Amino acid sequence: MxxxxxxxxxxxxxxxxxxxxxxxxGSSVINAMLYVRGNTRDYNSWAEAGNVGWDYESVLKQYEKFEGCQDSNCGLYGKNGELEITTYKxxxxxxxxxxxxxxxxxxxxxxxxxxxxxxxxxxxxxxxxxxxNTAKSFIEPIKDRKNLYVALNAEVSQLIVDKSDKTVKGVEVKINEKILKLNAKKEVILSAGAINSPQILMNSGIGPKEHLESLGIDVVTNLRVGENLQxxxxxxxxxxxxxxxxxxxxxxxxxxxxxxxxxxxxxxxxxxxxxxxxxxxxxxxxxxxxxxxxxxxxxxxxxxxxxxxxxxxxxxxxxxxxxxxxxxxxxxxxxxxxxxxxxxxxxxxxxxxxxxxxxxxxxxxxxxxxxxxxxxxxxxxxxxxxxxxxxxxxxxxxxxxxxxxxxxxxxxxxxxxxxxxxxxxxxxxxLYHQVGTCKMGPERDPAAVVDPRLRVHGIKGVRVIDGSIMPTVTSGNTNAPIIMIGEKGAELIKEDWLQNIHEEL
Ligand SMILES: Cc1cc2nc3c(=O)[nH]c(=O)nc-3n(C[C@H](O)[C@H](O)[C@H](O)COP(=O)(O)OP(=O)(O)OC[C@H]3O[C@@H](n4cnc5c(N)ncnc54)[C@H](O)[C@@H]3O)c2cc1C
Structure with a gap:
């Protein structure tokens, strides 16, 4: 800092x-392992600000999907999901x-x-x-899938943006000192956390106009990226x-x-x-x-x-x-x-x-x-x-x-x-709970960076799915809410692309 x-x-x-x-x-690998969902007001206030589908009742369904409570006394916590959690006293x-x-x-x-x-x-x-942690619980079980490729020691520098129609086409990434350009067939999902997701967007010309211009970066979309750090x-x-x-x-x-x-x-x-x-x-x-x-x-x-x-x-x-x-x-x-x-x-x-x-x-x-x-x-x-x-x-x-x-x-x-x-x-x-730098909000919210379906406003082909989209930080430790954002984000992607396929048919 x-x-x-x-x-x-x-x-x-x-x-x-x-x-x-x-x-x-990510930080789920080094954190203190406290698992806290946050309270009803956290999510209901997101929904009241225009984020349809993010109210407490709706996000509860996402939590129950991925929680895999391993005890006999799990109460209202999910039991069959990927993320193993336990009670502890x-x-x-x-x-x-x-x-x-x-x-x-x-x-x-x-x-x-x-x-x-x-x-x-x-x-x-x-x-x-x-x-x-999220790698063990969500990636390890599916690591042999033919349609999954994970590049380790890979650092994304920026998005590849077609400025003529404001569409993200892929990412630029450094692997073993080589810069590669990877094209996306459908869309790019940015999940680099509350510090690096805004950095990657700003590197790509998506961010506050005055800040990008002060550095001589061409502005593709003027959004309040990087602000609202909570x-x-x-x-x-x-x-x-x-x-x-x-x-x-x-x-x-x-x-x-x-x-x-x-x-x-x-x-x-x-x-x-x-x-x-x-x-x-x-x-x-x-x-x-x-x-x-x-x-x-x-x-x-x-x-x-x-x-x-x-x-x-x-x-x-x-x-x-x-x-x-x-x-x-x-x-x-x-x-x-x-x-x-x-x-x-x-x-x-x-x-x-x-x-x-x-x-x-x-x-x-x-x-x-x-x-x-x-x-x-x-x-x-x-x-x-x-x-x-x-x-x-x-x-x-x-x-x-x-x-x-x-x-x-x-x-x-x-x-x-x-x-x-x-x-x-x-x-x-x-307590290392940085969030909010790509704030979720409807188009009418001048501070919003992504819409309630996590698509970046004003540009096609890119979503942000990590802690940075929280409009306000939840009341408690942030790992569980951010995993919920991942689960919900996956559902939104599936809904949108399945709908596109149905429309094409
Ligand atoms: C020390 C510590 C203790 C904590 N304790 C708790 C706790 O007990 N309970 C709790 O609920 N929360 C805790 N937290 C917070 C919680 O772990 C985080 O809020 C959460 O993990 C953040 O998730 P994220 O996906 O938004 O970002 P991150 O977990 O930061 O994930 C971002 C990922 O993106 C990768 N990345 C970043 N930039 C690039 C790039 N340019 N190219 C490619 N990859 C990139 C990173 O390597 C990382 O894998 C703690 C955090 C820390 C650091």
């Missing part, structure tokens, strides 16, 4: 880390202690997509102790708790875990620990829909390796890592991660140059909304967590906020509102 004036100010390099899966199966005492503490505060209810305020142990993309900003902090709550692992425990995993595909290494115990809260108490999602991570005392790894992966400044390490010398750490559910801040993707293989510029713009509503949600979340620490349940385990200072926030006393605001702008990050 590009350095920002509103976020990630105190992280190493002054940027948030921005990983994505550059691999067959962390077995260490901290899981139930947290449930009791949230109950004491009156926040604990069973979560469902229809009644989305509450807590649950989310499904996970794990089957028999092993990660599932993502879930997060803020994490630590609570020290008595060592009896979170068991510290000895080297021998670690060996046992490894044995258990390799021999039986079970034990701690076969799950996601406490991460899928998540909560949804409306911090303003003004709706039956959440504005905050909460995640929890438990770390036993003296787990310096894990702390350093966390710090490395998220660019944390040394001062913060040292505070966590210091606290972990005497006690266990419970990390609470607060996530802004429906962000008001939006960012954008721009091209860096006319070289189609150059990395695009990413401007996430977290906490840039005019009224600071996103920051406010996190502040409310911090207040809620402080109440959590004061519950009878957690006080008996000596729960206490881990204090820290940051170089950019030295003028504020720890735990004042000003300190937290400063801290959020400095070390808050995101």
């Amino acid at each position: 590009e350095p920002s004036e509103t976020c990630c100010l105190g992280l190493k390099g002054n940027v948030c880390s921005y990983p994505r899966g550059k691999v067959l199966g 962390y077995q260490e005492p901290i899981r139930d202690i947290l449930e009791d503490a949230y109950k004491e505060l009156g926040y604990y209810r069973e979560y469902s997509e229809e009644k989305p305020l509450g807590f649950w142990d989310s499904f996970v993309t794990i089957n028999k102790g092993t990660r599932t 993502d879930h900003a997060i803020f994490s902090f630590a609570i020290s708790v008595d060592n009896s709550v979170i068991k510290a692992k000895t080297d021998l425990d670690a060996l046992d875990d490894i044995y258990q995993y390799f021999m039986h595909r079970s034990g701690p290494l076969s799950g996601v620990e406490l991460l899928n115990f998540m909560g949804y809260v409306n911090t303003k108490n003004d709706s039956i829909f959440p504005d905050l999602q909460l995640f929890h991570t438990a770390m036993g005392a003296d787990n310096v390796d894990a702390l350093e790894e966390m710090a490395r992966a998220t660019n944390l400044p040394d001062e913060l890592t040292e505070a966590f390490k210091e606290s972990s010398k005497h006690s266990s750490n419970l990390f609470i991660t607060l996530q802004v559910m429906n962000p008001k801040s939006t960012g954008k993707i721009l091209l860096r140059s006319t070289d189609p293989f150059d990395k695009p510029k990413i401007f996430p713009n977290y906490f840039s909304d005019e009224n600071n509503e996103d920051l406010e949600v996190l502040l409310n979340g911090i207040k809620l967590s402080k109440k959590l620490i004061q519950t009878k349940t957690l006080t008996q385990y000596k729960a206490k906020l881990v204090e820290y200072t940051l170089p950019n926030c030295k003028e504020y006393d720890f735990d004042t509102d000003e300190f937290w605001k400063c801290s959020v702008r400095n070390v808050a990050s995101h």
